[in-house]
Amino acid sequence: MTTQERQATQDPQVKKTVDIDWANLGFSYIRTDQRYLAHWRDGHWDEGHLTEDNQIHIAEGATALHYGQQCFEGLKAYRCKDGSINLFRPDRNAARMQDSCRRLLMPEISTEQFIEACRQVVRANEHFIPPYGTGGSFYLRPFLIGVGDNLGVRTAPEFLFSVFGVPVGPYFKGGLTPMNFITTSFDRAAPHGTGAAKVGGNYAASLMPGHEAKERKFADAIYLDPATHTKIEEVGAANFFAITRDGTTFVTPKSPSILPSITKYSLLWLAEHRLGLKVVEGDVRVDELDQFAEAGACGTAAVITPVGGIQHGEHFHVFHSETEPGPITRRLYDELTGIQFGDVEAPEGWIVKV
Numbered sequence: 001m002t003t004q005e006r007q008a009t010q011d012p013q014v015k016k017t018v019d020i021d022w023a024n025l026g027f028s029y030i031r032t033d034q035r036y037l038a039h040w041r042d043g044h045w046d047e048g049h050l051t052e053d054n055q056i057h058i059a060e061g062a063t064a065l066h067y068g069q070q071c072f073e074g075l076k077a078y079r080c081k082d083g084s085i086n087l088f089r090p091d092r093n094a095a096r097m098q099d100s101c102r103r104l105l106m107p108e109i110s111t112e113q114f115i116e117a118c119r120q121v122v123r124a125n126e127h128f129i130p131p132y133g134t135g136g137s138f139y140l141r142p143f144l145i146g147v148g149d150n151l152g153v154r155t156a157p158e159f160l161f162s163v164f165g166v167p168v169g170p171y172f173k174g175g176l177t178p179m180n181f182i183t184t185s186f187d188r189a190a191p192h193g194t195g196a197a198k199v200g201g202n203y204a205a206s207l208m209p210g211h212e213a214k215e216r217k218f219a220d221a222i223y224l225d226p227a228t229h230t231k232i233e234e235v236g237a238a239n240f241f242a243i244t245r246d247g248t249t250f251v252t253p254k255s256p257s258i259l260p261s262i263t264k265y266s267l268l269w270l271a272e273h274r275l276g277l278k279v280v281e282g283d284v285r286v287d288e289l290d291q292f293a294e295a296g297a298c299g300t301a302a303v304i305t306p307v308g309g310i311q312h313g314e315h316f317h318v319f320h321s322e323t324e325p326g327p328i329t330r331r332l333y334d335e336l337t338g339i340q341f342g343d344v345e346a347p348e349g350w351i352v353k354v
């Protein structure tokens, strides 16, 4: 670091700027200035601190490296019209990380420490938060890993919790543009495995099916229920929803191997309370897609990506259109993103100001 840069970081009066083309951000790593790091040892978490170092030095026997003892989260900070910054339902991410920790025998991080870590990372990197109106946002990636000297299969002696952030554009380029997907015969999780926990192992299992789908020019793979392979579960790393032909009902799959998406449960609530739709969590049989007029993939990164069509075996099923989002999908998108960027009134507790 040069003397000039050091002065800039120490003098709070100096407003930092970065050279980023906000309108053309993708979803890729950009090193930002500060990240949060806390350490668990002797039965408790330390208070954590910010660091400029983006490398982690851990034991070669760390359980995170050998036995997949790790979990992560994803949430975003949004710049509002008035310049303030919103976090969207960070308490839900904290609660889900606690669920993932319990499933993998890792010590939970409290909701307070989780949200405080996110706040510190956003504040320390404020100049990286995309301006209002560019469509960009600041993606926060909390993660918790087993570390410390170890060899056998057991829970780690020590743990790290960290949060870093990256400015991002839409995950699938083009925003609300429909994408086509293809079902895979592989599973990302077992029927009573770790599908409902946000853990790296599920993602390792998804790399090859995702790669095969992309080689065939589809946006990603659709996972079916691992027990019978007859019902839709997930769309890549996003949840699935559909709107019935008569336009009255929002339907989303229910299964213990689906990762409970906070975006999905937010859309379910908005569909019922703001759009006046009926909402159903139930089976979506892959051979009965004719009953739906629209379909979408949803998640923090994907926001809502309309599903144009689904290839299943020899059959290609088109929903609303391969080029235009359906009308209800668009209304859900406008409502959700309006709330996130502070333009639409949020349900109680959904927005936490940084």
Ligand SMILES: *Cc1c(COP(=O)(O)O)cnc(C)c1O
Residues within 6 Å of the ligand: 074, 198, 234, 236, 237, 238, 239, 259, 260, 261, 262, 263, 264, 298, 299, 300, 301
């Ligand atoms: C994170 C994730 C989602 C989306 O969850 P959100 O809380 O909406 O971001 C969906 N499916 C999988 C497999 C995930 O890991």
